[in-house]
Amino acid sequence: MSWKMWSLKKSIWVFHVNTGACNNCDIEIVNCLTPKYDIERFGIKLVGSPRHADALLVTGVVTLQALPRLLEVYRQTAKPCVVFPIGACACDTGIFYNGYHVAGPVDKIIREEDPNAIIAYVPGCPPKPEAMISGVMKALSAI
Amino acid sequence: MSLFTVLLWILVVPVTIVLGLAASWIVRKVSALVQWRVGPPLFQPAYDVIKLMGKEILIPEEANKSVFMMAPLIGFVGVLLLSLILWNALAVQRPFVGDVIVAIYLMVLPSLALILGGSSSASPHASIGTAREMKLVMGYELPLVLAFIVVLIKTGGQLSLAGISQQVPVLSISGMLAFIVALLCVQAKLGFVPFDIAEAETELGSGVLMEYSGALLALWKVMQAVMLVALPFFLMILFLGGYGTNHLTGVGAISAIILLIVFVVGRFMSGRSKFLDVMALLSFIGICILAGLGKYVLILVLLILIKNTNPRLKIDQAMKFFWGFCTVTLVVSIILASLGNYYNVSWL
Ligand code: SF4
Numbered sequence: 001m002s003w004k005m006w007s008l009k010k011s012i013w014v015f016h017v018n019t020g021a022c023n024n025c026d027i028e029i030v031n032c033l034t035p036k037y038d039i040e041r042f043g044i045k046l047v048g049s050p051r052h053a054d055a056l057l058v059t060g061v062v063t064l065q066a067l068p069r070l071l072e073v074y075r076q077t078a079k080p081c082v083v084f085p086i087g088a089c090a091c092d093t094g095i096f097y098n099g100y101h102v103a104g105p106v107d108k109i110i111r112e113e114d115p116n117a118i119i120a121y122v123p124g125c126p127p128k129p130e131a132m133i134s135g136v137m138k139a140l141s142a143i
Numbered sequence: 144m145s146l147f148t149v150l151l152w153i154l155v156v157p158v159t160i161v162l163g164l165a166a167s168w169i170v171r172k173v174s175a176l177v178q179w180r181v182g183p184p185l186f187q188p189a190y191d192v193i194k195l196m197g198k199e200i201l202i203p204e205e206a207n208k209s210v211f212m213m214a215p216l217i218g219f220v221g222v223l224l225l226s227l228i229l230w231n232a233l234a235v236q237r238p239f240v241g242d243v244i245v246a247i248y249l250m251v252l253p254s255l256a257l258i259l260g261g262s263s264s265a266s267p268h269a270s271i272g273t274a275r276e277m278k279l280v281m282g283y284e285l286p287l288v289l290a291f292i293v294v295l296i297k298t299g300g301q302l303s304l305a306g307i308s309q310q311v312p313v314l315s316i317s318g319m320l321a322f323i324v325a326l327l328c329v330q331a332k333l334g335f336v337p338f339d340i341a342e343a344e345t346e347l348g349s350g351v352l353m354e355y356s357g358a359l360l361a362l363w364k365v366m367q368a369v370m371l372v373a374l375p376f377f378l379m380i381l382f383l384g385g386y387g388t389n390h391l392t393g394v395g396a397i398s399a400i401i402l403l404i405v406f407v408v409g410r411f412m413s414g415r416s417k418f419l420d421v422m423a424l425l426s427f428i429g430i431c432i433l434a435g436l437g438k439y440v441l442i443l444v445l446l447i448l449i450k451n452t453n454p455r456l457k458i459d460q461a462m463k464f465f466w467g468f469c470t471v472t473l474v475v476s477i478i479l480a481s482l483g484n485y486y487n488v489s490w491l
Contacts, residue, residue: 004197010190038180040171043187048349049268051201051356054194078199078356 009140011043015053019070021060024126025087032129055082058106061089061096067103082118088125159226163368164188177451195361203354205265214260215362221252226373232304240303254280261351272350275458276341282465283328289473293321294381296480308385315490317476322382324469329374337453375442383438
């Protein structure tokens with residue numbers, strides 16, 4: 001394992017991308033920062049700019065409106081980075097399956113842009129903060 | 144200069160950086176404790192910097208490339224030079240008349256570098272951040288220099304840091320007022336919360352630093368970490384009598400008592416936690432032994448507490464605060480100090 005990946009695991013700065021979520025997943029993400037879960041214990045920090053980010057937390061189904069923005073944000077993120085589709089919508093379009101406004105699940109869209117992207121899924125509607133933490137930790141230990 | 148001293152001076156730079164990373168861990172850990180969280184592990188700032196070193200460096204297409212890449216280096220070098228001058232005054236005590244003026248100039252360099260970096264990065268967020276940083280610099284430089292004048296009057300016109308550190312201006316009314324204002328100026332210089340107007344995570348998405356990534360961002364982070372060592376040390380030399388055991392009974396004991404009160408009040412206000420008790424005890428004992436380092440910790444904890452108990456100001460409020468309240472306070476304390484000098488009353 002290279003030192004880059006080792007240090008990436010120790011300090012993950014996440015940027016939160018809402019591509020059309022119902023806001024429930026977003027609230028659960030913010031919940032992770034509260035004293036009860038405190039993800040800063042693992043070195044995870046929410047940052048304000050994709051250039052600083054190591055992980056993109058994508059919530060919600062990717063609408064046609066949000067599609068170019070998601071790709072732009074992905075291109076602006078400094079590599080190596082991990083993409084986390086959070087919630088059923090982002091993982092597999094969920095209840096919006098086959099909707100007229102849906103561009104597709106996040107992994108497919110990101111893979112079209114960059115075939116080697118690292119993608120890890122956290123399903124649930126919305127996923128519990130515990131599920132998110134364990135998902136992120138499992139994904140990191142698998143890299 | 145013997146070979147040994149040369150080696151020592153080479154060692155000073157990594158030691159300062161390590162101290163800075165430790166200080167930024169203290170900031171994050173104490174903030175976490177104030178917010179009732181667990182907080183990051185000890186090596187977190189080091190992990191962050193190592194990780195940023197390994198990341199890709201993105202440079203915006205329309206950015207002025209050379210300035211964009213030079214700015215973090217300028218800030219970093221400036222803050223390292225500042226800390227070298229402070230170490231010289233603290234450890235070697237070699238008189239170098241006028242170094243305090245050099246130090247005041249060098250303290251502006253990180254802010255100037257931030258302005259350069261932000262304005263060259265061709266991003267609207269960064270340029271708003273730059274404009275705010277510029278106004279903030281103009282705001283706090285005036286009170287800082289006035290506070291320095293109070294120190295000059297109290298110490299009888301000493302112009303070397305080593306000379307100033309022999310006396311304790313904070314043990315007088317005018318010195319105390321000047322210390323409080325200088326502390327707030329340092330808060331603004333560090334970009335800590337009531338004055339984090341230029342970085343404003345929530346509205347500007349980290350403002351001036353928005354477009355930086357990879358190793359360049361790591362340089363900014365290390366620069367900010369070293370500032371956490373240099374600026375409190377500067378305050379310590381100016382106001383609290385520097386690093387010296389001769390003031391162990393005076394300022395050391397006062398800072399110990401203040402820290403103890405802070406932790407005990409915190410404990411009663413919130414009920415739980417043996418941790419705070421242990422911290423209070425440890426800090427009390429530690430401070431009594433190491434009066435020099437205790438003063439540094441006192442300043443750092445005061446900065447962190449201000450950081451965690453205040454909301455962000457708007458830029459116009461910050462300007463009004465610095466040019467109105469702070470400047471008036473300092474003019475009063477300059478008058479007090481001169482009166483004290485004239486009539487030989489040391490507590491004025
Ligand atoms: S997964 Fe559920 S909670 Fe999350 S955005 Fe979709 S519908 Fe909302």
